[in-house]
Amino acid sequence: MNYTLQFGQVTPYLWYLAGGAWIALQLAVVAFIIGWAIGLVCASITEYGPKPAxxxxxxxxxxxxxxxxxxxxxxxxxxxxDYGILLDSYDAVLIGLALNAGAYMSEIQRAGFRSIRREEIEAAETLGFTRVQSIRYVVVPHILKVLYPPLSNQFIIITMSTSIAAIFGVEELTGRAYNINSITFRSLEVFSISAVYxxxxxxVASTILYTVGRYFFRIKGSVF
Amino acid sequence: MPSILEELPRFFNYYNSIFLAKAFLYTLVLSFVGCGVGFLAGFVLAILRTRRINRWAGLRWLATLWVEVWRRIPFLVKLMVVFFAFQFAGGNVSMFTVAATTIALSASAFSAENIRAGIESVHPNQWDAAETMNMGGLTALRRVILPQAWSVIIPPSMTYSVGLVKSTSIASQIGVLEMTSVAKILNQKGFSAALCFGSILLMYFVICYSLNRLAAYMEVRLALPRNR
Incomplete structure (x- = not known):
C-alpha cells in the first residue's frame, strides 16, 4: 500500500465538477420532459389506441x-x-435517455390511467359536471396524485443514468471527473468526490420533489 | 438492410459465435454472483435495520446510511470507486472481482430495502406472539416472520436483479469480457455496428425478458391465500 490519499490536488476542480453536475441536471430535465411526452403518447395508445398501434x-x-x-x-x-443518421454524442445520449425514460414512463402512466374508476366520472356527471369539468376537477387531480411519486422517482433514476453520457465523451459530472482524473491522476479521490456530488x-432533487409533492399534491411520505 | 443480411453468415462464424456465447455466460455468471452476494449482504443489512432484533440505534443508522449512499451513486461512478479502492488497498484482484463487487454493492442496497419492506409487511402482532412463545428475535424472524414475508420479498428483488443484469453492460468500461465489450471488440474488427450491438441487444432481451416473466409468475405463485 503505497498510495496516500491527497484530496488537496482535486480541490481546485470542485467548481468545475459542480458545473458538470449542472450539465447532468439539465440533461436529466430535458430527457425527463421528452420521455414524459413519449410515455404519455405511448400510454394513451396502449390503453385506448387501435390494435396495430x-x-x-x-x-x-x-x-x-x-x-x-x-x-x-x-x-x-x-x-x-450507417443509415445516414449522424448524431453528435450529446444528442445520441439525450435521445437514448429519452427513449429509455419514455418506455418506463409509459408503464407508469398506464398504471395511472388504470387507477381511474368509472364511478368517479359517473359521480361527477351526477353532480352536473360537464365532460371538461369532470376531467379538470376529478380525473386530472386524481391522476396527478397517483403519478407524482413514481414519476419523481423516475427523475432521480434518470439523473443517475446521465453518468453514462461520460462514456460517449459528454462532459457532464462523470465526464468531468474523467478529465480531472487524467490531469491529476488522483483517481480514487476524484471518483469518490464525484460520488458525493x-x-x-x-x-437535493428528492427533497425538492418531496416538498412540491407535499404542498401541491398533498402526498404523504418521506424523502428517504 | 440487405448488407446486414449478406454480413450475417460472416458475423456468426464459428469463432464469433463461441466468443458471443462465452460473453453471454460471462454476463450471466457475473450477474448471478453479484446479485447472490449482494442479496446475502442485503439480508444482513435488513436484519440490522429491524428494531425487534437489533436494539442498538447506532448500528441501525449505519445500515441505513450504507443503503442510502450506495443507492444514490450511479453504477459507472460506483464501478470506478470500487476499481480504484481495490487498487488503493493494494489487492491484485481480477476485473471480475471488481465488477462483481460493484454489482453486489448495488444489490445489497436495494435488497436491504426489499427485505425490510417484506419484514415490515408482516403484522407486528406476529412478533409479539413469537415473543410470547419465548422465541428470540432471530428465531422469530426465521420461523414466523420470513415464511410470511417471502412473497413480498422475492418478486421485486427479481425485478431489481433485471436492472442489475442491464447494469453489467457498464462493466465493459473496465474491460471484463461480457457481452457489451465483446460487441465493441467485434465492431472494431470491422463488423457493422448494427449487427454487433443489435445481436447483443437481443441477447440481453432474452435474459431480462425471461427473468421478468419469472418474476411475474413468482408473484402470482407466491401470493398468500388472502391476497389471491
Missing amino acids: RIAVRSYVVFVLNTPLLVQIFFIYFALP YIVLTI
Whole structure:
C-alpha cells in the first residue's frame, strides 16, 4: 500500500465538477420532459389506441425495458450513422435517455390511467359536471396524485443514468471527473468526490420533489 | 438492410459465435454472483435495520446510511470507486472481482430495502406472539416472520436483479469480457455496428425478458391465500 490519499490536488476542480453536475441536471430535465411526452403518447395508445398501434407501442416498450441503456445508446451512436443518421454524442445520449425514460414512463402512466374508476366520472356527471369539468376537477387531480411519486422517482433514476453520457465523451459530472482524473491522476479521490456530488444532487432533487409533492399534491411520505 | 443480411453468415462464424456465447455466460455468471452476494449482504443489512432484533440505534443508522449512499451513486461512478479502492488497498484482484463487487454493492442496497419492506409487511402482532412463545428475535424472524414475508420479498428483488443484469453492460468500461465489450471488440474488427450491438441487444432481451416473466409468475405463485 503505497498510495496516500491527497484530496488537496482535486480541490481546485470542485467548481468545475459542480458545473458538470449542472450539465447532468439539465440533461436529466430535458430527457425527463421528452420521455414524459413519449410515455404519455405511448400510454394513451396502449390503453385506448387501435390494435396495430397498440402492438407496435407495446413491443417498443417491452424491448426497451429489457435491454441496457448503455447498449441502446451504443446502437444509436454507432449503428445509425450507417443509415445516414449522424448524431453528435450529446444528442445520441439525450435521445437514448429519452427513449429509455419514455418506455418506463409509459408503464407508469398506464398504471395511472388504470387507477381511474368509472364511478368517479359517473359521480361527477351526477353532480352536473360537464365532460371538461369532470376531467379538470376529478380525473386530472386524481391522476396527478397517483403519478407524482413514481414519476419523481423516475427523475432521480434518470439523473443517475446521465453518468453514462461520460462514456460517449459528454462532459457532464462523470465526464468531468474523467478529465480531472487524467490531469491529476488522483483517481480514487476524484471518483469518490464525484460520488458525493451525485449523492448530494439526488438528495437535493428528492427533497425538492418531496416538498412540491407535499404542498401541491398533498402526498404523504418521506424523502428517504 | 440487405448488407446486414449478406454480413450475417460472416458475423456468426464459428469463432464469433463461441466468443458471443462465452460473453453471454460471462454476463450471466457475473450477474448471478453479484446479485447472490449482494442479496446475502442485503439480508444482513435488513436484519440490522429491524428494531425487534437489533436494539442498538447506532448500528441501525449505519445500515441505513450504507443503503442510502450506495443507492444514490450511479453504477459507472460506483464501478470506478470500487476499481480504484481495490487498487488503493493494494489487492491484485481480477476485473471480475471488481465488477462483481460493484454489482453486489448495488444489490445489497436495494435488497436491504426489499427485505425490510417484506419484514415490515408482516403484522407486528406476529412478533409479539413469537415473543410470547419465548422465541428470540432471530428465531422469530426465521420461523414466523420470513415464511410470511417471502412473497413480498422475492418478486421485486427479481425485478431489481433485471436492472442489475442491464447494469453489467457498464462493466465493459473496465474491460471484463461480457457481452457489451465483446460487441465493441467485434465492431472494431470491422463488423457493422448494427449487427454487433443489435445481436447483443437481443441477447440481453432474452435474459431480462425471461427473468421478468419469472418474476411475474413468482408473484402470482407466491401470493398468500388472502391476497389471491
